[in-house]
Amino acid sequence: MSEIKKIATRVSYGNALAELGEIHKDICVLDADLAASTQTAIFGKRFPDRFFDVGIQEGNMVGVAAGLATTGKTVFCSSFAMFATGRAYEIIRNSVAYPRLNVKICASHAGVSVGEDGATHQCIEDIALMRVLPNMLVIQPADDVEARQAVKAAYEHKGPVYLRLARLASPVFNSEDYKFEVGKGVMLRDGCDVTLLATGLPVTATLEAAEMLAGYGIRARVINIHTIKPLDTDIIVKAAKETGRIVTIEEHSVIGGFGSAVCEALSGIAPVPVCRIGIQDQFGVSGPALDLYKMYGLDAEGICKQVRSFMEQKF
Secondary structure (H helix, E strand, O other): OOOEEEEEEHHHHHHHHHHHHOOOEOOOOOOOOOHHHHHOOOHHHHHHHEEEOOOOOOHHHHHHHHHHHHOOOOEEEEHHHHHHHHHHHHHHHHHHOOOOOOEEEEEEEEOHHHHOOOOOOOOHHHHHHOOOOOOOOOEEEOOOHHHHHHHHHHHHHHEEEEEEOOOOOOEEEOOOOOOOOOOOEEEEEEEOOOOEEEEEOHHHHHHHHHHHHOOOOOEEEEEOOEEEEOOOOOHHHHHHHHHHHHHEEEEOOOOOOHHHHHHHHHHHHOOEEEEEEEEEEEEEEEEHHHHHHHOOOHHHHHHHHHHHHHHHHHO
16 A cells, blocks of 8 residues: 655645746745745745745735735735734735735644644634635645645635645645635535534544544544635535534634634524534644644544534534
């Protein structure tokens, strides 16, 4: 049996960006002194005249991106998620989202899987911040194949995009003929007892958890939701009506994030019991990424345990 290939979505981003740069001369790329980590250095090495490292000043980076966008450029700007959204939020809001400029905020190192960098660098609030902004498209790919196509989709989308990327390498589960569609969830496994909606890095652990749940007689449907805004309400509502229970899994705070978005979507159309698996109103801690996944119940065993407990509840 061949070993499963693992690639970090930030690496997929860097490679896809360089490929797009060959085709589209309007692309400019900005970074905040983290090009080796965000992988924008791949683009910078190939197209130095269209790459700008602004230094450790994320707000200025987004302001420069907005200015370039007004001249007809399609601008990708990158930093760690914590700084790309946290330090630059007001500029993103007023200079990018409000005028609906063609700026793509591509943030790497999101979530607790940044690991040893600790709470100051583990961004678990960014989805909440970005999805509340009008005009902002929010995408979080789960593997290399999806991430590369998501970068292309971000380029083709006219307007602001927030693309959430991971530091940790994740298994590649999509085949090369996979077709990414903005706003369309993908069912990875069918089931009739409960639906597991996962986004980003936890998708593969969710698939493993579904296998474990089958051993307990629980038939779990697994859906990959790569576009958090706009949500694929059709696939989510259909799943809610057919399975009666929903579980959301995200590497983000359960407050304001993906789980909250799902609850908002279901509440007025198909209200069903929802269990939100993620970071429970607390900051991250420093430690190896996989250990942190286990600590927060985001590994396969943790997801399985929480789903089993949820299924035992009477509503």
